[in-house]
Amino acid sequence: MAGKAELDRILEALDATDTLDGLQQIIDQVCTVFGVDHAMYHWVDSAGDHYYFGTYPQTWVERYQEKAYVRVDPVVAGCYQRFHPVDWKRLDWSPKPAREFLKDALEHGVGNQGYSIPIRGPNGQFAVFTVSHNCDDEAWERLTERYSRDMILMAHYFNRKALEFEPERTPEQAQPLSPREVDALTFLAIGYSRAQVAKTLSISEHTLRVYIESARFKLGAINTTHAIARAMSLGLIVI
Amino acid sequence: MAGKAELDRILEALDATDTLDGLQQIIDQVCTVFGVDHAMYHWVDSAGDHYYFGTYPQTWVERYQEKAYVRVDPVVAGCYQRFHPVDWKRLDWSPKPAREFLKDALEHGVGNQGYSIPIRGPNGQFAVFTVSHNCDDEAWERLTERYSRDMILMAHYFNRKALEFEPERTPEQAQPLSPREVDALTFLAIGYSRAQVAKTLSISEHTLRVYIESARFKLGAINTTHAIARAMSLGLIVI
DNA sequence: AGCGTACTCGCTATTTTGGGGGAGGGGTGC
DNA sequence: GCACCCCTCCCCCAAAATAGCGAGTACGCT
Known part of the structure; x- marks a missing residue:
């Protein structure tokens, strides 16, 4: 179980990391500490380009890109319209492409539960930090309620590092307009x-x-x- | 001094509030608990429209709007380009309008130190959460280091409420495109x-x-x- | 005092969009 | 089976935006 000390350790490790490998290790730790199957940081870029790290199976990540699921994924769409963290259950899964996407995701090992936090940076940057798990609704609710603040902070810190590691993705500083x-x-x-x-x-x-x-x-x-x-x-x- | 319990109390109060008065009371508490002179939430709108609450003197808030200082304020400009929280000292105060703005702010009771957190929501929403105080650099650095995480969370929670109270500023449900x-x-x-x-x-x-x-x-x-x-x-x- | 930048105004010709119609095949959901 | 939406194609003409010239005032910074 994660208390304040564990969270502090993770955030401090995040501040100190300066390699992608380090981020990957920390996100693995996040799963262990918070007792979830998966944690994923996903920077959603303009032209279907992606930047991500986390514990989703490589096969799923590849399939996600191959199928351009970012255009279908209700998590991305839902987070884009919200400020609050989003429980996957509260999203609209009714369109057929969304249902097929969900089926595919489950088959590739993504958890049946998920909680995603929208993150926005300067110049229209947009990313999602997600934790996913396999469990029933009740257990999931306890977990999300307990850790929602911690996840907001982690999302924030992961995004800091992502911005730091990918300066070229930060759109060139536009000439200011009059x-x-x-x-x-x-x-x-x-x-x-x-x-x-x-x-x-x-x-x-x-x-x-x-x-x-x-x-x-x-x-x-x-x-x-x-x-x-x-x-x-x-x-x-x-x- | 603010520990985890005080922060929790503030965030819970924030979650439970449903009036602007409540927000105002909580932001007053924030000052007491964290030992700073001022705390301010400021939703910056494109059209020079504002939505705010906090402890800045009313005279200053009015002057800010009257002079359209939002176009000059290096805090707003700096936060707009960053994801990290910003210490006012690290901003560019060299342009003449900025220097005059700072002078005016100090005369109206704003602290000589400040720490501002950019917040971005859907639909290009942008806001700043600021704490300001009168003290020397060393004391200020101790304070910001100690509470920077707490302030990120408070900024997040204040923005939640702002979005909740101002639904007409948030986008209606998107009609799906083919x-x-x-x-x-x-x-x-x-x-x-x-x-x-x-x-x-x-x-x-x-x-x-x-x-x-x-x-x-x-x-x-x-x-x-x-x-x-x-x-x-x-x-x-x-x- | 000189330089750059923002702000303001004018003309004509060409290219691109917008608005008004209509028509048929294919898939999905009730 | 029958809506309903999506995809695809076609016409004409008016309205709007783009491209090419140029010129003057005011402000702040060096």
Whole structure:
């Protein structure tokens, strides 16, 4: 059973680690200490790219990527929309692809219970920290209630290390946008036409165009839609 | 001095609260228990909109909004780019507006020391949890080292309540898009024109248009750019 | 005082999107 | 069996965005 001392030891080990192997060892320890079958950190990247470590069977991890399950996985979708940790039971497993995904997961050794914590970093970074286990609902509830705070902290610390180890994944520091550029992109992102935005900002449409072009340039975007997408994933604008 | 029991009490009180007054009382307690002058939760919104509670003097809070200091505040800017908690000393206070802001803050009773934790939620939500105090560097370092984990958890729990109290700020349940719609929006979001997307997906441009229109309809979007923005903030597509 | 950057305005031509129709085949769930 | 949704294809025309020129003011930093 894990008390404060065990948690402290894990977090301190996490702070001190500077290799991926070290992370892997610590996540193994997490399973032992907290008495669960699996623990997994999974950084969900833009183009179906992944960064992860944990105790899921290699066969499952490969299959997950091969089948592009990230597009189906209700855990990822559910975490993306929430701030709270998520018990897998509370997700929507009704769509057929989700049910097939679950069946496949169980066959590959993933536990029937799971608890996942969304983690968000700068520039739109998004990751999930999951613990999974095979047990009945009651035992699972006791476990999640008891350790939910510890898991939040562990998720936080694992993400620190992931960010530290993968600096190149942190999207290049975008050139900051000027306030007017932010205004322009923000209104465009909520569907205003250029004419409407210009009117809203009380500037000529031409001036507005200059902002949009300048923002496009700074963001390395080839059209407005692209600029909006990049600005959003970099966290430069919020809708 | 705050031990595990005090933290637990605060977090449990947080879980149980369902009024803004309750939050205010708890954040007052946080100051007492952790021995700091101020604690503040501040949800930073894109449009300069704010949601906050804490112990900063009302005069300062008003001045902050009146002067639109959120655009200047190095704490907000620094937290926005980081995942780690931030000690104010490590921020860049060199720009003239920042220096003036700091001077103004000190005059309004904000502490000379501060420690701020970035918090990110779904839909680009961003908030900062700050504790501030008047003391020398050494005492401050002892305090932040000792309580940094506690503060991460408190930040998390305060944000939970903020999200709970402000449901209209959180996204409605996403309407699922078909795979082709997701494909279409995804390629549009990385800057492809309709012609390019159609070619990439090996379908006619007309077909593609049907997907885009259908996606627009499902998302309640009035044009493609809007649809991309909504799909991204709902987590339906990832760039 | 000079440099860079943000902000503001104008024109014309071309390319891309949006809105309005319609039509058929295939899979899933009730 | 029959909806219902998904995928695929086609027309025309109006509206909007992009691309190419250029020019002036104001502010802060060095």
